[in-house]
Amino acid sequence: MSTVNLTVKTIIKDYLYNFETISLKKGDSLTLYKREVLPVLYLLSLGCLRLSKRYSNKKRTIALITPNSVFSFYSKSGFKDAYHQLEACALSYIIIYKPEVSIFFIELFHIQYYHLEYFNELLYTRNLLNRLINLLLFLCKFFGKISKRGILINLEITHEELSQIIGTSRTTITRILNILKDTKFISTCKRKILIHNVLYLSCLFIFL
Structure with a gap:
């Protein structure tokens, strides 16, 4: 032994x-x-x-x-x-x-x-956009991988799964993600989400 x-x-x-x-x-x-x-x-x-x-x-x-x-x-x-x-x-x-x-x-x-308490606190907001941003920051913290273009959330997750986590519809998730893509906060790569600047995304949450 x-x-x-x-x-x-x-x-x-x-x-x-x-x-x-x-x-x-x-x-x-x-x-x-x-x-x-x-x-x-x-x-x-x-x-x-x-x-x-x-x-x-x-x-x-x-x-x-x-x-x-x-x-x-x-x-x-x-x-x-x-x-x-x-x-x-x-x-x-x-x-x-x-x-x-x-x-x-x-x-x-x-x-x-x-992890459970942190997750609970992050999602305890009524604004769906804030809730999704919180979730993305949470995933970035625990699954983030640094790349040249930003931080890649190294986890394949569907819009349906995101909607179930924060309690909304898949179409709402798709609409919010498209807004974040159009404003260059995020992009997607092979079903993974890339956050270009975590600080900017955090600031977006603060000012919403």
Whole structure:
């Protein structure tokens, strides 16, 4: 057995046994602010929870958490006045894993959580043009490949798929993309989108 495999198994063993449990009755809530120390992971073993993001003057439901779901309250979105709240929809039991020996797993989880949160925030706009630009910038960030003409989104994606992601029709996507092409913000190459200048496209979103 290699040293690497032995180390990973040791971490997993410590991770699995370093936890505590809490229970929430229906209607009970648990509020956590952005942590200044290492975050912890939560596992819902039984019940149903409503996860919300609260701001100074509003609350937005992010997800319904079902049994065997792993989640965290750690946030990298930059909203300092925001925090998370759990509300039990039924009697719920939560396993809380400590951060001391689980940093490796926590960081992996938060990469995925950050992507989901970032994607959620970007698409939370009513303007369809802004929504599509946000999606293109998101794809550029995670799938972008630098070329001589700009940044190529190295992902084949159809107009139908884009329309399903942002919640509109395929014809609307085609119309908006044609506008961006005519104004030289983007072009297409073998079913891939090329963004000529990310900064200009970002500015277009800001001023819309």
